[in-house]
């Protein structure tokens with residue numbers, strides 16, 4: 001079910017169990033997530049979004065151990081979460097902010113956030129005309145681009161992206177693919193990307209297949 005390369009794992013997931021009322025979603029789920037790109041692939045409702053929330057430390061696991069770069073979620077939750085970049089694209093937390101305000105807020109959470117990367121990211125994602133608008137004024141796709149630009153600037157140890165191509169135009173998809181590939185050889189960062197299908201032309205270090 002899980003394939004990973006021989007690289008040393010950055011995130012270790014051991015025997016994780018998680019259920020919603022009446023639905024056992026993960027039973028004794030284990031994974032080794034290495035630096036570079038890991039795909040979480042699965043059909044509708046297979047648990048991709050839930051798994052990203054679990055890896056982010058945002059949902060209570062019934063049991064199981066998550067350890068990110070030596071930090072265990074159960075004993076060092078705050079330090080663990082500080083190493084993770086994850087924004088639920090449906091979040092309304094940033095609606096009243098402009099993109100630069102979103103970037104500033106996220107830079108406070110992520111100490112390695114690199115502002116110097118933002119001009120190329122906003123240009124590459126065609127966000128430049130929208131920089132003075134608050135997020136509630138933007139289309140779903142543009143809002144997602146703001147979060148993607150932030151993700152690529154944040155340089156977190158673990159970055160979680162839920163369906164990063166959703167609602168994007170072809171040029172932006174190509175840009176995101178190129179940005180992901182630029183992280184394929186990262187030694188100190190793991191990128192976990194949830195998608196319905198295996199994307200073309202992306203160099204993956206591992207795949208977690210949740211089935212169809």
Ligand SMILES: Nc1ncnc2c1ncn2[C@@H]1O[C@H](COP(=O)(O)OP(=O)(O)OP(=O)(O)O)[C@@H](O)[C@H]1O
Pocket residue numbers: 020021023025042043044045046047048049050051
């Ligand atoms: N808060 C919740 N309470 C109960 N069941 C839930 C809850 N959230 C999700 N589920 C169910 O858990 C399963 C996994 O949902 P999840 O959103 O993680 O899957 P997914 O693979 O991301 O789905 P999709 O690709 O359709 O967004 C689905 O059957 C969903 O209906």
